[in-house]
Each structure stands twice: as structure tokens, then as C-alpha cells.
Amino acid sequence: MVEEGLQSIKRTINTLAMSTTTLPSTVKSITFDRAIGKFVLFGDSITQRSYSLDEGRYDLTGPLVDNKRQSFIFGSALTDLFRRRLDVVPRGYSGYCSEHARYMVDDVIAGIGSGIKLVTIFFGSNDASKDPNQCVPIARYSDNIKYVIERFQAVGAKVILVGPAPHDEVHRNQMFKGSDPSLNPRSTLRNLEYSNAAKELAGSLDIPFIDLWHTFLYSVGWEEGKPIPGKLAADRSNANTDSGIKHLLNDGLHFTGQGYELWFRELEKVIQDKFPEFVPENMPFQYPDFGQDLIKLTPQDAEEIFKNHTLPHSRY
Secondary structure (H helix, E strand, O other): OHHHHHHHHHHHHHHHHHOOOOOOOOOOOEEOOOOOEEEEEEEOHHHHHHHOHHHHHHOOOOOEEOOEEOOOOHHHHHHHHOOOOEEEEEEEOOOOOHHHHHHHHHHHHHHHOOOEEEEEEEOOOOOOOOOOOOOOOHHHHHHHHHHHHHHHHHOOOEEEEEEOOOOOHHHHHHHOOOOOHHHOOOOHHHHHHHHHHHHHHHHHHOOOEEEHHHHHHHOOOOOOOOOOOOOOOOOOOOOOOOOOOOOOEOOOOOEOHHHHHHHHHHHHHHHHHHOHHHOHHHOOEEOOOHHHHHOOOOHHHHHHHHHHOOOOOOOO
């Protein structure tokens, strides 16, 4: 089962190398409902910063357009993908761990209100830290995440669990030159432990899991048994080298645009495979599409269309 999962990630990485096609979004049906469902992003700073233009300044290899470095913005891409089908609701909290999430999840759900259809739960990077202000033992982490999952499921949401990405110890050490690397509270192997715990939990609950730890490393050609990109060697022999994943993690922890794009493509794949009812083209489009439905009508037809919730010549 584990090997099948890893092979699936590798196939996705190969696909990404050849294509940037997003999920299909052809309008096949419309709805006149005044409210549409919600897609919630619940997590820590990586979720909080998923809409941030600031991440682009760390993206050193993105394409130049008009002499400006372009970067992929996860939140904007997701909002655009589900436009007029689901409202994407970001709920990211910088520095938070699963312990915080456990005691705030009910308030988060109440604040968002009804209609939550999909949710990503993405904690673990802070839980894995040895910083006493954030560290949560792995068994407690699993229990906390299970509780959060069940609270969202209780309101009818479909849950996608996301595990922590690798930690770039090499780049982090380069950013804090002169500091003792042993004082770094984070490590890529601890992130892997928490990712594996999340994966095991997802399997036990039969929900989809996004394995960013392996996805990031496979994207740079890493193979099992070889030195892990970003892991600082015990003798620090690679301290001044290119970590190999710097283009994905701007400070060793947070994602660049390219890191966010890897997460986005994995999310698309999960939705396509596990929740086809939430592939955009399979969902009703809120109100008629102008280019396909209204362009040959006059504004005076609006009263009939929107009062009666029908099109004069419906193609649906």
C-alpha cells in the first residue's frame, strides 16, 4: 500500500513536468441558488501565507515577465479554479500547531457557518518542531488531528489531510550563519515522522492524504536510499552547497510559489481521483454564464431569467 502511494506521487511529478493543465471547468449545468458551498483551508502559516504575494520575492527561478519575477499563488489559483462553484475560505494561523487547532476548530466552523463541503487540514510542521512553544508529541498530534477531522465531518465536509513537507536544514543554516546547527528546532526527518503519522491516520479513517514530504523530494529527482536533499550532513560537509530544494522552501519551512504549485497539483489530483463530484465541471455554475447563455439576450430578459430561474432557450 505504501509503495503504491509513493509510485502514485512519482507519476504525478512526471505529469507536472510535462503539463500545467488544471482540472476541467466547462459549464455543464447552472444553479440559481443564492449561496454556494465552501472549501475551507485550515492550517498554520503555510496556509495563512497561501494567498501572499510576498512569497514571490523568494521564488528565484520563476519566469520573468516585464522584468518582474512571477510566482504561483496557491490561494488565488484555487479560488479561480472554483469560481462560482465553491467559495474558498482561508483559515490559516501562523505558528499554530494541532493543539491550538483542537480547541479552536468548533469556533472556526461556527464562524464560517453552514455549507462547508470540502476542507484541507494541514498541521504538523510546527508540531514536529522541538520548540517547547509549538512541539506536540506525535501520538497527541495524531489524536488532535483525528478530533479536528471528525468535527469537520460532523458538519458534512469531505476532508483532505495534508502532511508536512521536508525541512531545508542546509538553507536554514546558511540563513543563520555562525549559529550552532544543533540548535535548529526543526529537522526534515522529524517532519517525515509526523507526515507518516498523518498518512497512517488518513488511512485508518479512509480519507485522502497529500504526502508533500515525498512529493517535494521526488520533484527534484530524489530516490530512496540516496542523501536527502536539504538534510544537513553530520559533518556539515554540505553546509555551503545548494540544498537542491531551496527553490521550493524560501526559508527552509515556508513555501515559494513553486512549492505551493506542487501542493496545488497534488490537491487537484486528489479531488479528481477521490471526490469527482467536486471537479469543477461536475458542479453547477452559479447563475448563467454570460458568454454562453446571455450574450444573445438583452438586459431586458434579465427579469424573466432571474425571477423564474430559467433561461428562454436553456441548453442544460
